[in-house]
Amino acid sequence: MAATAEQITDLPVLTEAHRESAPHPVNGYKRFEIGSFRFERDEYFARIQCPTVTHVMDVENFMRSMIRDVAWGFFYGWVNFDEVFGTVNNYDSVDVFMGAYNQAYKDSGTDFTERFEPGVLQACFKGLMLDWTNAGFNPFAAPLETGSGRGPKNGSNDEAVNFQRELADRFVSLPGDTPIRSDENGRPVNRQFADVDQSEPEVHAEAGFEGQLAAFNLFKYLSRSPVTWNPSIVSIVRSSAYCPTSEEHILPVDHGNDRVEWFIQMSDEITWRVADKDSAAPMSVVTMKAGDVACMPADIRHRGFSPKRSMLLVWENLTPGLEKRYASGELPPVPATF
Amino acid sequence: MSVTTVFGSIDKFEKGGVEITGNEEARDYLFSNMYEVAGNAQPWERIVIAKNLENTVEVIRAEGDSPWYICSHDETALLMQGSMEVRFIQPADSGLAPPEENEGSVKLTGEPEGEVMGHVKATRGHLVLLPAGAAYQFRAGELSVILLQTLLGDESIEKWAEICQH
Known part of the structure; x- marks a missing residue:
């Protein structure tokens, strides 16, 4: 079922499970199909085909993008693997698109979108990641911390996936x-945060108030994150969620916002490349150093570049239905004006 | 190779910024630096540096003892510079706590009567829960910077034009 961007609100939700081929006789990888999309890989590239067009990506970049899409449960809004392919989370369904948010594809009519029930799509993507991830390659890790994902099939890394x-x-x-992170629960200090203070705050609760007072070392917590570009949640105040994360190298996706989110740079530096959510046209470059604060408006896509592992506080609003209020124009894309 | 993790402080920070390459304005990103904002603030002012509908993140320049506050919902305090102690009291007068529908903290007129719940000693990077219904006071023995996760309330100060890149 093909659809152009203009038809996206009217798509049927596909519920049929994905199909897997036998392993390729030469490279050993399975082919995965769901709806009209077909995913194949060889030693270097992922190849995505839909009825209108074929798209090719570096296989490591593809897997770094897909593992975040899987781990985030399709996240908030758009997960653009690159300027052509990606997913949109509608929360009760997920769109998989080719070129639907790229002006050139839209102009040529080669954009294509299908809508899936989230569970069947998650099963497809997870199965693909389990099959395509070789031993020694961790798609969550920074490139300097992991082996190669290229080459013929060579074992697996289910723990990472x-x-x-x-x-x-x-x-x-x-x-x-959720507990604090420590050596004892398998969270050693990352090599790039070896200088981060590991002391915990002193919590002195009087008798009868044990368990009501709490504090922990957030910087220590982040220094022990085993993954990059994969926010945790550490505190919830009504709908306000602190989602800190450690970042190194490149955010593997262009995240397209369906709501406002905020970035608070707690250490080091990240440069964000910001583009229009619908057309991918460049909009700005935002450089954030320790202590800097910036919002990401609800109508943009962004990709971060972190030369050294850094600590970023992503701040989200978990209010249900926000995506519809922004999409309808009820809420402006920028959270304050002056 | 040794590594150095770069943190900021009021006395030592570098600020990035927004470079526009399309048809928009830098002000749309509400870009500021918490240390610059705290450096220009009065002690214990709560200046909104991030806002998402009713939710806010507010920066506080912490010096000496703060007033006592109470809130109907949880808040958190992240220490970004310095050191502090946070003292907690469960008020004897349950009417001190604002109604549940109220948002943000309420400043109290002094130390409330009630049962001492305990205290937390924190340094840079420590995140402290300020539980709903507990009166609390910050004590900063040195110049410190706190980020408060809260909701927009009577104590919140918005001055975007002063703090943000135009």
Whole structure:
């Protein structure tokens, strides 16, 4: 079922499970198909085909993008693997698109979108990642910390693909909530944060108030993140969620916002390349150094570049239905004016 | 190779910025630097540096003892510079806490009567829960910077034109 960008609100939701081929006789990888999309890989490239066009990506970049899409549950809004291919989270369904948010594809009529039930798409993408990820390659890791994802099939790395991000219900370290990170629970200090102070705050609760007071070292927590560009949640205040993350090298996707989000740079530096959400036209370059604060408006896409592992506080609003309020124009894309 | 993680402070920070390459304005990014904002603030002012509908992140220049506050919902305090102690009291007068529908902290007129809940000693990078309904006071023995995760309330100060890149 083909669709141009103008038809996107009217797509049927496909619920049929994906198909997997036998392993390729030469390179050993399976081919995956869901709806009208076909995904194949060889030693260097991922090849995505839909009825209107074929798209080719470097296979490591493709897998770094897809593992985030899988781990984030399709995230908020648009996950652009590059300027052509990606997904849109509608929350009760997910669009997979080719060129639907690229002006040249739209102008030529070669854009294509299909809509899927989230569970069947997640199963397809997860199965693909499990099959295509070789031993020694961790698509969550910075390039300097992992082996190559290229070459013929060579084992697997299910532990990396199955990594679960930590999502606090209220506040890290409270009884029953997510724990602090430590050597003991398998979270050693990352090589790029070897100088980060590891002391924990002193929490002195009087008798009867144990478990009501809480504090932890957020910088220590981030220094022990084993992954990059994969936010956790450490505190929730009503709909306000602190989603800190450690960043190194390049955010593998252009995240297209369906709501306002904020970045608070806690250490080091990230440069953001910002483009129009619909057309991919360049809009700005935002350089953030320690202490800098910037919003990402609801109508843009952004990709970050972090030369050294850095600490970024991503701040989100979890209010249900926000995406519809921004899409309808009820809420402006910028959260304050002056 | 040794690594150096770069943090900022009021006395030492570098500021990035927005470079426009399309048809928009730098002000759309509400770009500021928390250390610059705190450096120009009065002690214990709560200046909004990030806002998402009713939710805010506010920066506080912390010096000496703060007033006492109370809030109907959780808040958090992230220490970005210096050191502090946070003291907690469960007020004897349950009417001190604002109604649940109120948002943001309320400043109290002094130390409230009630049961001492305890205290937290924190340094840079430490995130402290300020639980709903508990009165709290910050004590900063040195110049410090706090980021408050809260909601827009009576104590929140918005001055975007002064703090943001135009």
